[in-house]
Amino acid sequence: MPSDAIQFENVSKEFFGIRALSGITLSMPPAQIIGIVGENGAGKSTLMNILGGIVTPDTGSMTCQGQPHKPAGPADATRAGIAFIHQELNLFGNLSIVDNLFIDGFPKIDRLGLLDKRKANQSAHQALQTVGLHCPVHTLVENLTPCEQQLVEIARAVGRNARLIILDEPTSSLTQNERDRLFSLMNTLRNAGCTLVFISHNLDEVLRMSDRIVVLRDGCLVSTGSKTEYTVERMIIDMVGRQIKNLYPPKTSVPSETILLEVSGVTRPGIIEDISFALHKGEILGLFGLMGSGRTELARILFGLDPCTAGEIVAINRPLRRHKPAESIHSGLAFVTENRRDEGLLMEASIEFNIALAALRQTAGSRSSIWVDHKAIRDKSLRVARDLRLQAADHKRQSARNLSGGNQQKLVIAKWLLTNPQILILDEPTRGIDVGAKYEIYTIMNNLAAGGAGILCISSELEELTATCDRILVMSNGRIHGDFARSEFNEKNMLHAAFKGLRTAAEPGDR
């Protein structure tokens, strides 16, 4: 019986007095895929960061293949045969694949340190073969698709003979085919003797792929066992600590006849073509499309971040032409972007500052005032945070970075609510957040719509749209290819519309 790949013994970690992990004792058998699930803030990342040498535990010990494992930094973990593939890939787009594979240790010819290009190219080629990526080793990484970039990261792990590979949310930016490709690669690696840790919010995928399941909640190990002991329902019960009967809140809002946002013939050549629709008061309008269908680009144009060459946008009876975001906000629009880390939040700034940012004009004492009324801001931010059930210790000092994904998303929404928007554009509002937080986001959408706002919700999860929306538009290749009322919701037809026009119009190089 070979020793376990990894053994945690009573591992605990505290951050600023908050327990992130308490007394985790866990062993991971070798040559298995181990799925770790838990809500945001359950301790998954902390546990993996400890394993990867990014964080040191307060108490407890680890062994790696029978040897004590006490990494002082990521380099130590790498030496112990552990590779950590983060959700945001750690690659250098300006360098070639081969440079990326060997950036921290090229094969060398001589003492002078000149690189052995031939050897590097050979081993790179071999590693790429293993992961099934067939492109020249000199290709610049920035010219690869996200899926291919991920394969490069895995090739890097394989090239170093990693015995344990941690995959943190590896599927979140992949299409279905790419996911299947990744899964078969994971199986190949497992059969070759690698241990894989698979972290994902997609419970179906975890159940399908893993040999063993580990469920964490609030920093504690709730349950672990072979996958045959688990169903999706049990994982949810274990994760949340209670039974969630409904993943979606009941719909409470009813759309009225009043039109809030009317879009007609909006075009930006090469991006979107002839987009027309109307958003009503109290309506939740879904916008479904695959990545690259033009849905985010449409949202950016509506909000005035990008220009359009033709068409009309009328928001609450006010035409918007060549508008800037400031005018959009003034006309009652709000835009919650898909990437809250880069666009929506100032990660280092406090919660209060983030909330106040979009609403400085409204929160400052009076309209004409140039002074910032800090007390008014604090009151309002507290009120909004309470309404949205945003959980944070200290609004004034805690930075946005320290919030969990779900709470960050609430923070972005809170920030926009202070501008009293009538029209909300939400781009992927539930990406990367856990089941419980999703439920709360849907509830917020419901309440806003019931309060008379119009919501345009962009998503690539059809199920969430069919459960929450009054109407769904399907975009593909820059055009609207389907308009479904709630009574006509049919996943098959919608998917069909989403793929329409792609095969004929797409260039071969843009795959």
Added chain:
Amino acid sequence: MNMTAQKNRILLAALRNMPIILFVGLFLCFGVLAPDFFRYQSIENAVKQASYVGIVAVGMAFVLLTGGIDLSVGSNMYLSTVVAGLCIQRFALSPAAAFVICIGAGFTFAMTNAFIVTRLRVVPFIATLATLVAGRGLGRMLSQSRAISFPETITRIGSARLFDVVPYPIVLFALTLLAAWIMLHRTQWGRQIYAVGYNLESARKAGINTVRIRAIAYVVCGVFASFGGFISVAQLGNVNAGFGRGSEFDAIAAAVLGGISLFGGIGSIFPGVLLGAVMIQLVSTGLVSAKVDLYLHSMISALIIFAAVAIDSHRTILLKKMQQRHIRIE
């Protein structure tokens, strides 16, 4: 949609090869304005005069590639040649010994920069601005602001030719380019310099010793600055109190004209920096041959450099935009 993508791709290719396009454009432009510009002699002169700026610019490229900047190269040139000149006066050193001392002084200067930037974590712009002022002051103190002349044994290098054909400054410039290219493309440090410039945080996560890599860039920059200073002095014959002033501007301009991005991580030594350095020189020589008003020279140079930086920014933005859109079907 295909048309816009195509247009973007052509635009990007043009922006990527901007050094070559600019170079040819400038060359033709001055050729028309002043026909004797095309003579071999004037071209050789331009390259020879460009050699010291070029060497400093090669060093600058290292720092720019890591995403930093070194404003102190002009003061480094001044201080290290003053130190070498004083040592020659006092100890009657051989040219070789003087050269070693000059480079040693440049190395020490550069280590100071590297220490302040990577250990004390002062922003490069401010750190090197401070050493620019301090270095000039120290040099003036040592030389009492007097001009220091160099002996004929050294100035001979400035006008001699290898095998009676190629002027030595050009030979040395070529060797510098070659050495820098090998360092950047054929050593691990070189590749890591590009990685650090692309994203410092990612580089740290990938296990790269970012402190050391950035320090190396500043040291290479400083050593090349003193080397360039030595060659310039060999051509001029003496060091006066204003020597090297404004060279940081020429060096940064040459590097950026040559396609090295101010945002780090992008650009190449060859042919980029070579073309950039020659271009800087071509502009000033060309303006003289075209008999343009002397007062306009600096304004025209500034305009060209402004254009180069604008192109750099535009390229970066366009690259980002093109990466944003990935039509993905499967």
